[in-house]
Amino acid sequence: MKSVKSMVQEANAQVDHAPASDLLTLQDVDTVTFVDLRDPRELERDGMIPGAFHCPRGMLEFWIDPDSPYAKPQFASGNRFVFYCASGWRSALAARTAHEMGLPNVSHIEDGFSGWKAAGGPVAQRPGKD
Secondary structure (H helix, E strand, O other): OOOHHHHHHHHHHHOEEEOHHHHHHHOOOOOEEEEEOOOHHHHHHHOEOOOOEEOOHHHHHHHHOOOOOOOOHHHHOOOEEEEEOOOOHHHHHHHHHHHHOOOOOEEEEOOHHHHHHHOOOOOEOOOOOO
């Protein structure tokens, strides 16, 4: 059986990643989209990066694929995508999946939203439902 830890390590070997403290300056860059993969309950409880796009992890592939009936225009923007979750494991796997699907310029926050908060990154309440 393959462990989640080894899958995350493999993903990190394939996609760009950095601690939140290194990515804080990207928060207000128009050509960067932060993608929050966490469960809606996590967003309600903990908040999110201001301006981030919420994409529940279970919908990622369907929202990225332009031929899917669920495709979201955010993924066709040509922006850089910085994925994040709570601690960096789901985002590593999501960034690898996005990369494998052909989405260019993807990365993830290796220490997740917890690292973002610890680095003093701004936090906003979740806006209305997606």
